[in-house]
Structures are given as structure tokens and as C-alpha cells.
Amino acid sequence: MSAVADLRRTVAELHRELTRYELVIWTAGNVSARVPGQDLMVIKPSGVSYDELTPERMVVTDLHGNLVEGDYAPSSDTAAHAYVYRHMPEVGGVVHTHSPYATAWAARGEPIPCVLTMIADEFGGEIPVGPFALIGDDSIGRGIVETLSASRSKAVLMRNHGPFTVGKDARAAVKAAVMLEDVARTVHFAHQLGKPIPIEQHHVDSLYERYQNVYGQ
Amino acid sequence: MSAVADLRRTVAELHRELTRYELVIWTAGNVSARVPGQDLMVIKPSGVSYDELTPERMVVTDLHGNLVEGDYAPSSDTAAHAYVYRHMPEVGGVVHTHSPYATAWAARGEPIPCVLTMIADEFGGEIPVGPFALIGDDSIGRGIVETLSASRSKAVLMRNHGPFTVGKDARAAVKAAVMLEDVARTVHFAHQLGKPIPIEQHHVDSLYERYQNVYGQ
Amino acid sequence: MSAVADLRRTVAELHRELTRYELVIWTAGNVSARVPGQDLMVIKPSGVSYDELTPERMVVTDLHGNLVEGDYAPSSDTAAHAYVYRHMPEVGGVVHTHSPYATAWAARGEPIPCVLTMIADEFGGEIPVGPFALIGDDSIGRGIVETLSASRSKAVLMRNHGPFTVGKDARAAVKAAVMLEDVARTVHFAHQLGKPIPIEQHHVDSLYERYQNVYGQ
Amino acid sequence: MSAVADLRRTVAELHRELTRYELVIWTAGNVSARVPGQDLMVIKPSGVSYDELTPERMVVTDLHGNLVEGDYAPSSDTAAHAYVYRHMPEVGGVVHTHSPYATAWAARGEPIPCVLTMIADEFGGEIPVGPFALIGDDSIGRGIVETLSASRSKAVLMRNHGPFTVGKDARAAVKAAVMLEDVARTVHFAHQLGKPIPIEQHHVDSLYERYQNVYGQ
Numbered sequence: 032m033s034a035v036a037d038l039r040r041t042v043a044e045l046h047r048e049l050t051r052y053e054l055v056i057w058t059a060g061n062v063s064a065r066v067p068g069q070d071l072m073v074i075k076p077s078g079v080s081y082d083e084l085t086p087e088r089m090v091v092t093d094l095h096g097n098l099v100e101g102d103y104a105p106s107s108d109t110a111a112h113a114y115v116y117r118h119m120p121e122v123g124g125v126v127h128t129h130s131p132y133a134t135a136w137a138a139r140g141e142p143i144p145c146v147l148t149m150i151a152d153e154f155g156g157e158i159p160v161g162p163f164a165l166i167g168d169d170s171i172g173r174g175i176v177e178t179l180s181a182s183r184s185k186a187v188l189m190r191n192h193g194p195f196t197v198g199k200d201a202r203a204a205v206k207a208a209v210m211l212e213d214v215a216r217t218v219h220f221a222h223q224l225g226k227p228i229p230i231e232q233h234h235v236d237s238l239y240e241r242y243q244n245v246y247g248q
Numbered sequence: 249m250s251a252v253a254d255l256r257r258t259v260a261e262l263h264r265e266l267t268r269y270e271l272v273i274w275t276a277g278n279v280s281a282r283v284p285g286q287d288l289m290v291i292k293p294s295g296v297s298y299d300e301l302t303p304e305r306m307v308v309t310d311l312h313g314n315l316v317e318g319d320y321a322p323s324s325d326t327a328a329h330a331y332v333y334r335h336m337p338e339v340g341g342v343v344h345t346h347s348p349y350a351t352a353w354a355a356r357g358e359p360i361p362c363v364l365t366m367i368a369d370e371f372g373g374e375i376p377v378g379p380f381a382l383i384g385d386d387s388i389g390r391g392i393v394e395t396l397s398a399s400r401s402k403a404v405l406m407r408n409h410g411p412f413t414v415g416k417d418a419r420a421a422v423k424a425a426v427m428l429e430d431v432a433r434t435v436h437f438a439h440q441l442g443k444p445i446p447i448e449q450h451h452v453d454s455l456y457e458r459y460q461n462v463y464g465q
Numbered sequence: 466m467s468a469v470a471d472l473r474r475t476v477a478e479l480h481r482e483l484t485r486y487e488l489v490i491w492t493a494g495n496v497s498a499r500v501p502g503q504d505l506m507v508i509k510p511s512g513v514s515y516d517e518l519t520p521e522r523m524v525v526t527d528l529h530g531n532l533v534e535g536d537y538a539p540s541s542d543t544a545a546h547a548y549v550y551r552h553m554p555e556v557g558g559v560v561h562t563h564s565p566y567a568t569a570w571a572a573r574g575e576p577i578p579c580v581l582t583m584i585a586d587e588f589g590g591e592i593p594v595g596p597f598a599l600i601g602d603d604s605i606g607r608g609i610v611e612t613l614s615a616s617r618s619k620a621v622l623m624r625n626h627g628p629f630t631v632g633k634d635a636r637a638a639v640k641a642a643v644m645l646e647d648v649a650r651t652v653h654f655a656h657q658l659g660k661p662i663p664i665e666q667h668h669v670d671s672l673y674e675r676y677q678n679v680y681g682q
Numbered sequence: 683m684s685a686v687a688d689l690r691r692t693v694a695e696l697h698r699e700l701t702r703y704e705l706v707i708w709t710a711g712n713v714s715a716r717v718p719g720q721d722l723m724v725i726k727p728s729g730v731s732y733d734e735l736t737p738e739r740m741v742v743t744d745l746h747g748n749l750v751e752g753d754y755a756p757s758s759d760t761a762a763h764a765y766v767y768r769h770m771p772e773v774g775g776v777v778h779t780h781s782p783y784a785t786a787w788a789a790r791g792e793p794i795p796c797v798l799t800m801i802a803d804e805f806g807g808e809i810p811v812g813p814f815a816l817i818g819d820d821s822i823g824r825g826i827v828e829t830l831s832a833s834r835s836k837a838v839l840m841r842n843h844g845p846f847t848v849g850k851d852a853r854a855a856v857k858a859a860v861m862l863e864d865v866a867r868t869v870h871f872a873h874q875l876g877k878p879i880p881i882e883q884h885h886v887d888s889l890y891e892r893y894q895n896v897y898g899q
Contacts, residue, residue, distance in 0.1 A: 052707060056430045057426050129366055129430070131430065132437060134364065134437075134438075135437030135440075135444075138364055138434065139441065139442050139443065139444050139445065140445050141441075141442070146789050147780075147785065147789055147843070148817075148842055148843045148844075149710065149780055149843075149844075163445075163447070165451060166365075166455070166458065191363060191365055191445060191447050192364070192366075193366075209707050209708050210707065213707045213710075213782065216782050217780070217782045217786050218786075219441065220783060220786035220870060221785075221789035223441070223786075224786075224870065224873050224874070225790050225792070226790065227786075227789035227790050228789065228790065228841065230814070234816060238816065241817065245758070273647045274640055274644065276583065324679070346651070348647065348650050348651045349654060351654075351655075352651050352652075352658075353655075355580050355651065355655035355662065356658065356661050357662050358658075380662075380668075382668060382671060383582075383672070384675065408581055408582055408662060409582045409583075410582075410583075436654060436657070439658050440658070490703060490861065491861065493800065493861075493864075541896070563864070563868070565864065565868045565871060566871060568798065568871075569869075569871030569874075569875075569878075572797050572868065572869065572872035572879065573872055573876050573877065574879050597879075597881070599885060599888060599889065600889070600892065625797060625798055625878070626798070626799045627799075627800075653871060653874070657874060657875070
């Protein structure tokens, strides 16, 4: 069970990136990680504040959101995370926030256009909007999966709600959440005083290609 | 007198959430808590900076704002808090800030429309505007109580002044103040570049119902 | 010389409020204090970063800006501070920043209208704009003094430049600088989505009267 | 090799100014320094987060970006930094960020007009836009050098990408990056509610002249 212990620590620590970059307030955002090779995930407990998130307080559920291990109820967004893991086997981490600039695009139901090299690098094109969906069944999860499946983007703006991001692991999903809010904000600013200049599609493609394959160590 | 001692500590600590989320500057905001079962409240002293707020420096007054215990004069907003406790027996905590986005809506006298699931969850509909009222008598308290009584919202935007929030205890009122500024900001952003999409009333109702009854531990 | 030693410490510490509230970047802002009963002032050294401001590094000048005591050259804004002390005997502290929202109003040459109770409380009416003035002689100081003399405001927005605030001591001037940026921001937000509602002049007067005479300990 | 050891420490520490002033997120920005008298530069490693930047992890390359010393691959922006050092012998430091307000101007391809004394002081006029350029060859470096060569500005806004700044050393380039974002933001705010008042050219010239020659210790 040492993979789970490691992920409890990783997931607890990654929540600090959400507060550091001011993507969340109070308890309103969560990170999860798939347990590799098992039908399990590690996720934030519901309604527990970020200061009090320890590895021990993380919750382990199966991929239908049923509690497997932990002293707390899992995040109220667990069903959406679980749906993503069931339907996107390449995804190892999911993040949900209500980060303000991304959520403002989501409130208008407008995708974020690809007008920055950073968007091309990380998201490979515009960042799409998912449907309005109520919490309580698989509606949110299905909206995330259907929207992401039709895009290169690792981020989806769920309408009137907020963003979900995915990644090969929890750290990659958190990175996508951080970069999403950053570009949502910069493109917001750009639009406030006029129109950003589009980037030609072939440039978007070559930026995306390079960043996915060359960047980093 | 141990309930009072506990509340002195709680109220002192909760002020840190106001500075953490940048809802207040200098000394311009305050938290109070009703002492359960007694006609007393614990509130911030007037004009004391947040760094210097210790449990000992908190002030105890009766529910007409008269000093009962403490070395400092109570907050200049004490009369408003006291009025709320006298007229809303279900309220155990009151918070007042001048958080910038909420106050901008208040300056225009415009309610914040319910265009985010987070607003439906926490506030149950649009966040209403209260009347312009001068400090010095019961005008502010009466404006708060009359406005909140006509709404499911725990927050009211006092015109040209700033928000007041209430809760079953001081922590819940602080949570409402934090979430209010967050949604005031996101909806502000959404309006800057167009129009947010409304959420249908029956969805607002079901989100509010669920969040009030299911969320958290 | 113990009054000077005290003021060195006070002035060094007050600069931390400028960074805490993000009113300044790098070395671009300064606090000074008049030495009571002497024709001296204590001011920030020029081009020294806020992390390195110790009481020992503060500079003492006469009220024409000539170095009296200290190992560093005084702030490049010393002449403006000195002019204010020479011409406004009731002023004991002066603060200069380029805080972004206040400076944006200054860049347009527009006063901040009195549409918040906090503006009425602290500034007694609209916050006025001073003339464009070059550094190097008494132009800035004269612009500050002439503008403040025609107003109840403790803050002036120097055109295309940034704000100066004054107070009975350095702490009061810093408080005014903090509140100025807060209201400059909130009124900016209010204007972005429409028009704030004006506050009637007799209400402004009674708010100002009360705050100046009753608030605090 | 002690100059290199010093610069490793300096460059590592200067990255903290990028996070302090929120000019960068995750790993998306970098500082470099020329090694005086040698055809070498010290630069951030690629894809390493700011918390983990130690002097030892800095990378030394030649002025064509080839690794000379270090355990990590150099920043993916190394080619651009190296090009600047090869073609601008007076430059001792280069900084690249995607700071949000500056990048918003870059996304629209609009220079920042010189409407603040701080812009005249530090940049000597409007802050120019460089061409759209793909990463992978000398296009970015050439765009920076050509744009800066036609201006007094130490900052260039690379179109759809973000700013680069230069200075006589790494600290001066970081200072320019910090001031750039500050003025990009303030002028953004000023434009949101109207038009800033221009500063006459002869005033710009005299402000620039004075600041470059008189300011600081």
C-alpha cells in the first residue's frame, strides 16, 4: 500500500499550489490522483480547509467514488473525478477549481482563444467550454470527458461553474490548472482594451509539438 | 465565562481570514459572535490593527452595544452587529468588510446576479443590495435585517458602503464573506467582456438545496 | 537625539506597510516624518530596497532637504517632502507611492469621486488631482501644497506621476496612502460596469465629521 | 571560476524577485547573467520550479547556448538570451517573463505609451513591441535585439508571447522586468476608464536624463 501512502502525501502537498496561486478559496477546489495499476484514487476530503490537509486526511475511493480508506467523506466532486478516471485511461490526475478568470470565461460560456504562445504550448489550441451540469450524478464527469475528447486541451471550462484540468499525473494536472488561470487572466486583460492578434494554426501546431516533446529536463 | 473565552479566541483568529483573503485593509472590517444563550456578543475593538488582535483585546458587549468586558472601545460598527443579533435569533455570527469587488457592486447599487453554481450553492440566488444608511443609530442594522429577511442570501451589499454577512456562527459568516468577494470578483470579470449566461431558477433551487444539506463532513 | 532614533525606527517599519499592501515596487516609494519641534525630517534613503531598510539606514535632513545625518543620499523625492513640511505646519508625515489604481486616476488627470462612505470618512470628499510637475526643484512640493490647501483631502494625485498623502504623523500618512489605493481600486471597479451612485453632500459632511472626531480608541 | 560561483548565487536569488512580484508562474520565466570578460552566461535550468532553484542548479553555457557546466539542461529560452549577449555587448543581464499585464499588451501587439513619469524615468519613452517569432532558432533573439536597438527602452514586448528585459547586469534587468509589469498594469488601468494624458516629449527626455544619471546612491 506504499503507492497510496506516497500519493496521499503528493496530493496533500499539491493543494498548496492551489492556494499559492490563489486558484481556490476556503475549501472550494480539489486535486486527485489515480493509484497506478489499481482501480483507486486519492482525493481531498470534503469541506476541510487547506491548512488542515495532511496526508492522513486524504481519502481513498474506488473509481465509482465509494470510500475505501479514510476518516472523512470524500470531496463532493469525487463523482466527476472518478468518471474521468474510468473513461480516460491516460489520465493520472484531475484538478477542479473555481479560479476567477477561468470561471469568468465559463460564466459567459466562451472558450479562451489561442492568442498566446503559452496557450499553444500547453493547451494546443483554444480552451473549450463544457456543458452546464448539475452535481449529483455523472453529468459533470460526462461533460468533462466529452469536451476534452474533442480537443487537445487538458483544461475544460464547465459552464457557469469552473475549470477542470487533467494530466498524466496529479502534478501535471495542477500545472495545467495554474497555467489555465494565468492565460485566462492575460487574455482577459488583452480583450479589455481591444483585440489580441490571432496566432496562425500552423504556428500553434508547431509550438504545441515542440513543448510536448522537448521542454523540461 | 468559558464560552466567552472560547469566542474571544475564535473571533480573534477569524480576523486572520479577512486579511488572508484581502477582504480588509488597515482596521476597516470586523467579525463578531453571539455568546450562545446570553444576551452578549464578542466583537473587534475599534481602530486596532489586525496584527495586534489578541483574544484579550476582543470586546464583550450586550446586544445594544454597551461595553460589558474589555479594555478597548468596541468596533464603530457594533450597533449594526447588535441590531442583527436582536432581530435575527438564528444568526450567531456577523462580518463586515469593504472588500473591493463586493463594494464596487454596492457603490452602483446593483445586486450580484446568480450566474455561478457557487452563488446558487452558498447564497441561493442573487445577492441583494441594502439601503444607504448613516452610521450612528440603527439605520445600518435595520437595512441589513430588512434586506436579508427578504432573501435566502447570507450577504447584503450596503449601498455606497460595503458588505455585511451573517451565519449560524462566526466561522460561517466569515466563510460567506470570503465566498461573497470571490463571486463578486468573478461575476465582475464575466461582465467586463460580455454577459454571463443565467442559471435557470429550478437549477438554482436544487443547487442551493443540495449544498445546504449535503456538503461537508 | 532620542526623538530622531524613535522616528528612524518608526519610519523604517512603516515602509513595511507599503510593501504589505503592494503600494510600491522595488524602491519606488517613500515615507518621511517630521521631527517634532525641530526643523528636521527622517526619510528613506534613495534607491535602497525595502528589505534592506533598517533604522540605521534612514536619513535625517533639514527642511530644505540637506543631509544632516546618515550614510546614504536621501530619497530623490526629499525636496517635495521638505516643501510640504515647510508650508504645512500641521503635517507630521508624508508618503509617496506609485500605487497602481491611484496612479491610473492620476494618469488621466481625474479626481476620485466621493461615492463610498470610506472616502467621505477619511478624505471628506473627492480626492483631487495636482499639476504635472518635474522633479528637480520645488514644483512637486508646491503642487502638493496648493492642491491639498484647497481640499479636505489628505491625498493628492499628482498628474502622470502618483499619489502623495499627508497626516498628523507618519503613521496617519501611511494609513491615508493605504486607504487611498483601496478606494481608488474600488471606485475603478465600480466605474468599469456602470456608474456609482453619488453620496449627497450633507451625508459626506456628517460622515467626515464623525470619523474625524469619534473613530478609534 | 569564482565570478561564475558568484553569478550562480546572484541569478538563483534574483528569480525570487520574479515570484515575489508575481511576474512568473510555475517554471515559466528566467533570468540570466553574462560572465564578465568571458564568453559565458549563467541561466536557469529548464522546467525546474522556483522553490528548487539553488546556485548549484544554475547552468553555465557559452554564448551560443551550449552547456559548459551544470547538471541540468538550460532554459528553453537560452538561445534568445545568448543571441542578446552576442549582439549587445553593453548588456550584462537578460530576463524573460510572461507577466500578465505586459503580455496582454504583447497579445494585442500594442506598445505601452509613455504616460507616466516612471515610464519616462526607466524606459525613456514608449515600450516597443517585437515581432512574432517561434522558439527553436535565432528568431526571438533577433527580434529582441532589433527592437531594442531602435529604442531607449530596456524592455520589449514580444508579440503574442511576453516581455524580455535587459540591463547592465542581471539585477538591472530584473528591476526593468518588475517596473515594466508595474507600468503595464497602471497604464492598462488608466485606459480602462478613458485616456491618459500624454507627457510632452521634452519632459520625457529630461525625466529620462535625470533618472539615468542622478537616481540612487
